[in-house]
Amino acid sequence: MQDFAALLDRLILTPSRNAKLRLMAEYFRVTPDPDRGWALAALTGGLDVPSVKPAMLRALVAERIDEVLFAYSYDYVGDLAETIALVWDEGGGPTMRAAPAATNGSNIPSLSAIVETLLASSRADGPRRVAAFLDALDSDGRWALLKLVTGGLRIGVSARLAKQALADFGAEKVDGLQVNEIEELWHGVKPPYLPLFAWLEGRAEKPVSSARAPFRPVMLAQPLEEGDLPGITPDVYAAEWKWDGIRVQAVSDQGVRRLYTRTGEDIGDTFPDMLDALDFAGAIDGELLVGRRAGETIEPGSFSELQQRLNRKTVSGKLIASHPAFIRAYDCLVDGEEDVRALPFRERRERLEHLVGGSLAGRIDLSPLVAYDTTDDLMEKRSLPPVPIIEGLMLKRWDSVYEPGRPKGPWFKWKRDPYTVDAVLMYAQRGHGKRSSFYSDYTFGVWKRGEGGDELVPVGKAYFGFTDDELVEIDRFVRRNTLNRFGPVREVTHSAEVGLVLEVAFEGLNRSARHKSGVAMRFPRVSRLRWDKPPREADRIETLEALLEPWVDEAPGMN
Template sequence: MEGFSELLDRLVLTPSRNGKIRLLVDYFSTTPDPDRGLALAAITGDLNIPAIKPAMLRTLVMERMDPVLFGYSYDYVGDLAETVSLVWPEPDQAHAPNQRPTLADVVDALQSASRSDGPAVLARLLDTAGISGRYAIIKLVTGGLRIGVSARLAKQALAELGSVDIAEIEEVWHGLEPPYLSLFAWLEGGAPKPEKAARALFRPVMLSHAVEDSDLAKMDPSDYAAEWKWDGIRVQAVSEGGLCRLYSRTGDEISGAFPDLLDAMDFTGALDGELLVGHPPEYTGSFSELQQRLNRKSVSPKMRERYPVFIRCYDILQDGKEDVRPLPFLERRARLVAFVAQLEPSRFDLSPIISFSNWEDLDDMRRHPPHPVIEGVMLKQKTSPYLAGRPKGPWFKWKRDPHTIDAVLMYAQRGHGKRSSFYSDYTFGVWSGPEGVEELVPVGKAYFGFTDEELRQIDKYVRDNTVERFGPVRSVRADKRSGLVLEIAFEGLNRSTRHRSGVAMRFPRISRLRWDKPSAEADRIETLQALLHEPNVAHHAQGETDTLIS
């Protein structure tokens, strides 16, 4: 268990992607089975501990210390797992175990626990571990490691461990189960590659690069086809042998949230496309409408009726039993047209090809698309096969320029993980009301877009200008005479009846710190309201985004 605890600690403190990969490779190569496989499952989110609930943690720690003291500690530390691991009382050394449990021991105890004896099992494990061990156990229970490692990054580390391409791992991944004994045996040369025994497996997706002016200068427009870039989520629909699965672009299965779509997958093959809400071709809904269907374990009939989903298809990876990825794009496109023509039109339609003769014409169409749910164009080399990963040259994305406003920082909240000691989540607002009695109304929340040095600068500003405290949240000085102005970039707007400002931002992020700009010169709510009348900015929807606060 100490090895896994140390791995988590070092991953949190290692900012670079390559550094994290080196740590994972070293851990996987030096840790025996089944511990390394269980660690991998925890990192990728595939470790299930049903009987232990995070709420048990608070109950257990409240039995062992004063609740007010715990509240102060949690407010200072900012992370529940770290707080509990630090304040949990050390066991009497006379009754301390002679040997610390392994990761396999801990997982077995947690998975074997019933709902009734779960709290006692968890408390006993915390009593047997040191601070870092307790932290790791709590992270296993809560399921949120927050160590800056995605499932794909973990798979990249496996690829480097076995000197194989990550696509090979992704293609067999959904046919494997923890603790992945056959996977590690193959990667270390002790066994053949696990056979793709499962049906309807994920195919690694082809990704694009953002196009630059220097790229366009070297590219011949006649070599590329163009499509609209729709604002949904990238999915892969796979049906094989009567089994249907829907995957995200990273290979996570999301079938459970979209049973109505799976019911329409009456085909054998694999399609690549954009998941959207609406009734094609008449109506395509906004991303905030699609959000009503995302991350749900179950979907009511009313929700399915109100927010029907469909896939706007733009590539085919398997046609029947034939793998068509090696074919050129135009040949795959012809296959796709014929394939989609046989499917239920309310659930599958085609992403249209855009006719253009030069980059200037396409640029004009990119800036003025025919639908508000379009966020730019895609460029695809006509002769390119479907290649896993992000090869430079075949596919480019050319997104619309983001919109920007100047807003004033109003509230700040502590972050999580390595940001737990910084105020890194920022709520910002714009001016509203008659001249002379203006007030700031919050219009969004952002927690990225700034450098580490800028994070330290903002954190110091928050600490120096706090006027009120609400638990982990700080209200900062923000009036006509003083305040920190933030340049906020965002992709679009929704009308909102839940928020006092009347608007909800799409993908807000901090693009610049305007230390030079007086707070009185920040934008007014009328600026955003005017954008709501522009068809390629506003996304009229009944749902709201997650990034807004009241």
């Protein structure tokens, strides 16, 4: 467990992608089975411990430390796992004291012992066993344990990056190994991945995935740069709209139906209505959207409407009816049982049209191609898309194969230029991980006419876009200008004369009845600190409302 704790500590303090890869590859090299397999599961988000939940941890620590003291500590540290790890009292009461404390030697539990014990525990046994493990570990080990069981690592490592490190480790024994080969196996192997590690170390043959409807690594686009424009012509590149939903891969294979995100996460349980609609044989790439019923037609809704259905373990029939899901298809990966990824896009498009045309469920349609003669035509269409849920354009070479990763040249994305607005910082909250000591999550607002005169109304929240030096500046401002505290949140001075103006960039707006301002921003981020600008000169809500005007409320529907 201590080695895993050391790995997490190093990863969170290492900004370099290549350095993170080396750290994980070395860990896989020197750590025995099954510890490294459980570590891999944690790093890729594949470890779920039902017997341990955050609410249970709060109740557990309440038996060891005064609740007010813990609340102050949590407010200062800003991270639940780190706070518990630091304040945990090993001399707790007899009802919770389930094992002697140990800080070194063989008495320290291994990663696999912890995981396998907790996976076999009930909700009733979970607290007692967690308390015993916390007693047996030092503060670093406790922190790693709590991050592990709650699934909130926040160490700057994506599932894809961890798999890349696994491929780097395996390349020493498996010639020509690429991460995509591991991606295609992934849903056919389970933690702690003993057959997978045996293959990567040259001790066994490659595992045979028995999984039906497997995930296939997605092809991604490069941002279009000015120097790429001369090569964009209708005979070389097809153009289509870039829809503002979430990229998905829908697979139907011999009665097994699955819906994956672009990173390979299976989200079928969240969208059972979409699984029911996969009445074809094959695999398609597309954009998942939700819409509104208009008779027999579904009209695409905004991304904020899609968010109502994301990240839910269960979904009610009422929500399915009010927010029906559908897929706007981009590409065909498998037609029947034939893998067509090596065919040129022109032929895959024909396969896609045939596949979608045969679907009778009415939940899959084609993303239409955009006709153009010159790049000036495309530029005009990009700047004035027909509906607000379009982010820009996708440009795909007619002769491009479906190549996993982000190759340069075959596909480009040409997003609309971001909008900007000057807003006033209103509230700040501590971040997580390496930002847990800084106020790095910011709520900002613009001016609106109220009953008593102008007032600031929140319009968004951002936690990136600024440099490390700017983070220090903002954190200092927050601490020196705090008006009120609400748990981990601080209200910051924001009058007409005193406050901090932030230039905020965002991709688009949606009308929102849930927000006092009436609008919700898409992908807001801080683009500049306006120390030179007094808060009274920040933008007004009318500026944002005007941005909604060019967009019509209706969007092309599907039958």
